[in-house]
Every structure is written in C-alpha cells, then in structure tokens.
Ligand SMILES: Cc1cn([C@H]2C[C@H](O)[C@@H](COP(=O)(O)OP(=O)(O)O[C@H]3OC[C@@H](O)[C@H](O)[C@H]3O)O2)c(=O)[nH]c1=O
C-alpha cells in the first residue's frame with residue numbers, strides 16, 4: 460500500500476484523511492475506511508454501527524448544517540462535493556469553520572457536536588458516511604442555517620439556485636440562537 | 646422508519662437485504678448498513694473493520710470472482726450492477742450460484758468463502774462494501790474465472806465487451822480446478 464495521511468484542522472478533533480486511491484482502466488478502488496491504518500494515523504477508533512448513503516441528483520444540492528450527537532466519517536463514492544463544518548460545541552472554538560473539497564481522495568472525520576454540511580459540485584454525487592450511534596428520529600441536536608451571515612460559508616453555487624430540503628431551508632437557527640452542544644470530550 | 650426485509654438464497658448464509666430508501670427532490674437517502682435493525686432481521690453481527698469503494702466508469706465493467714476469507718456486505722451508492730455469487734466452500738453447496746440486480750434498494754451479505762463478482766449496468770456505478778478483516782496483499786483465497794462454463798453466469802453484457810482486469814481475465818481457474826475454501830461456519 461502507498462500511504463494515507465491525516466491532517467488536523469482549525470476545528471479541534473476534525474481531521475482530514477488523504478486516501479490512497481488506486482486508478483486503473485476500470486475506474487478506481489479505495490479503502491475508504493480501514494480501522495487499523497487509520498487508528499495508527501490518529502483517527503479515533505470510533506466504532507461505527509451504521510453506514511448512510513445519500514445520492515444527490517444535481518450539482519448544487521446542499522444538505523446541513525447538522526451537529527448530531529455522534530461521530531461521522533464522511534466521503535464520496537462518486538462525484539465531488541464542497542464540505543463545510545462549523546463547531547457548535549460549547550467552548551472557545553464555538554463558531555470555528557473549516558471547508559474542504561470532498562473528492563474521492565479526501566475523507567473527513569467529524570467529531571460529535573460539529574455541524575456537518577456539503578454542497579455537491581457534480582451531478583450524481585454519492586455521499587457516504589459511517590456513524591457510531593444508531594440514528595433515532597427523536598434525537599435532539601444543534602443545527603445551523605446554511606446562510607448564517609456570521610459564519611458566511613462560501614458556497615460555490617448560490618443557495619438560491621440550490622436544491623435544499625424544506626427543513627434545512629426553514630428550521631435551522633442562526634449562530635446567535637444555537638444552543639451549543641456539549642463541550643469536546645478529551 | 647419503514648421496514649427493511651431480509652431473504653435467504655440458494656447459497657447458504659448469503660442474504661439479500663431490501664433497504665428502506667427515502668426519495669425526495671434532492672435524490673435519495675438510505676441506511677445502507679444499520680447494525681441493530683439488520684441483526685434483528687437475521688443479518689450476522691459481523692463486525693466490519695474496513696469499508697471499500699470501487700468506482701466503475703463504464704457500464705459493463707466486471708470484477709471477480711473472488712472468495713476472500715472474510716465476510717462482505719455489498720451494495721451500490723450510485724448506478725446499478727448485476728451481482729453474481731458462487732459458493733466456493735467445501736461441501737454440498739459447492740458451485741451453487743445466485744444472482745440479483747444491485748439497485749440502491751438491494752444489499753447482499755456475502756459469507757466468507759463465497760465468490761463475489763459484479764458487472765455494472767450503468768456508467769459511473771459506485772460499488773461499496775464493508776468487510777470484517779483488514780485486507781492483506783498476501784491473503785490466499787479461491788477465485789473463479791468469470792467465464793467458467795459450468796456455473797455459466799448469464800452476464801448481461803458479453804465479457805468480450807467488458808472492462809476486466811488482467812488478473813481477473815487470466816489468473817482465475819475454472820470450477821474443477823478451484824481449491825475449495827473451508828466449509829461454512831455454523
Ligand atoms: C440521518 C437519517 C435520516 N433518516 C431518514 C429521515 C428522512 O426520511 C430521510 C432523510 O433525512 P434528512 O434529515 O432529510 O437527512 P439529510 O438532510 O440528508 O441529512 C443527513 O445527511 C447529511 C448529514 O449532514 C446529516 O448529518 C444527515 O442528517 O432519511 C434515516 O432513516 N436514518 C438516518 O440515519
């Protein structure tokens with residue numbers, strides 16, 4: 460195996476994982492998550508129990524910003540997305556933002572309490588993630604408006620031209636109204 | 646949640662899982678693997694440690710037939726594939742075949758020792774799977790030629806028009822030459 464590498468970011472505990480993607484005439488192959496190698500590189504041994512996939516038909520589809528009370532390991536299986544994360548945990552880093560393009564070569568470990576969102580940059584983008592708690596329809600957690608003016612995420616495609624769910628368009632508060640999630644576990 | 650359902654097949658331990666896919670104007674969302682619900686429906690609590698993704702550029706890309714010594718949970722994150730499995734474990738069911746179309750609604754649990762393969766039915770098909778052992782480049786396991794005349798898998802696209810790796814084209818024996826994998830664990 461060639462190598463993977465892991466980088467820290469301005470959001471404590473949020474890690475960018477550079478994957479080893481093998482290309483050939485068929486397409487490409489990657490170990491998207493590999494417990495042993497990733498733990499050796501500093502990714503938490505987070506114990507996933509669920510794998511979710513969202514398929515997004517058109518470029519410009521935007522989902523978020525959701526800070527569920529479980530950790531996530533996110534990446535793409537086809538297409539590309541602009542990923543954006545906002546720290547919604549109580550503490551000094553509340554409101555810190557990080558963005559990176561999710562190509563097949565890039566995965567992100569998102570600690571619980573950090574708001575997760577993405578906008579697809581190509582049609583037919585498949586977004587896949589592992590989580591370490593089972594989803595509960597009644598789970599309560601912080602969310603943030605995609606167009607919050609304080610964090611001002613530089614969405615590549617204007618939100619007005621974007622496909623967004625009714626919930627994400629109307630129900631999520633601005634940063635000042637967010638009830639912070641519990642502080643970072645150390 | 647609406648329901649999932651799980652079906653047995655002629656290959657002992659090989660299970661078809663019908664997933665609950667939620668469609669909306671953005672595309673679709675699925676719990677591709679959900680430990681608790683799936684175990685309640687009879688899927689083994691197999692303990693994945695690795696998630697692999699292969700992206701396949703063109704319809705007709707064919708990969709297999711590989712019977713690695715670990716269990717797999719396979720599905721698609723975009724596109725569609727024709728999936729084919731051949732039992733390569735020592736015992737009465739050696740040579741038994743099962744095929745099903747892998748749409749976003751269908752996942753398959755493949756027990757170790759069962760040969761796994763697929764042919765993509767659309768361009769840009771992302772094939773994703775979870776396994777419960779870390780891959781080792783030197784792992785030894787049974788493989789079977791894609792064009793084996795005994796099992797005679799009815800590939801929708803002729804193999805001659807298909808993108809296949811050099812290894813899968815030349816290195817895999819016919820059924821009569823396969824050294825069987827260990828029998829099914831009970
Ligand atoms: C997250 C989740 C959702 N669902 C259902 C509820 C809806 O019927 C459907 C889609 O749910 P949404 O809340 O609209 O999900 P989405 O807006 O896509 O957000 C999800 O993907 C982006 C992620 O940032 C976010 O954490 C996650 O909640 O799937 C499940 O059945 N299980 C789940 O785990």
Ligand SMILES: Cc1cn([C@H]2C[C@H](O)[C@@H](COP(=O)(O)OP(=O)(O)O[C@H]3OC[C@@H](O)[C@H](O)[C@H]3O)O2)c(=O)[nH]c1=O
Nearest residue numbers: 460481488490697699708709711713761762763780810
């Ligand atoms: C399976 C695997 C492969 N690799 C590397 C080896 C090659 O450089 C590259 C592609 O490997 P191939 O052996 O060509 O994989 P492929 O033909 O796609 O077969 C895989 O996908 C289809 C599955 O049926 C099969 O089990 C699995 O081996 O990835 C890894 O680094 N890790 C892995 O887990």
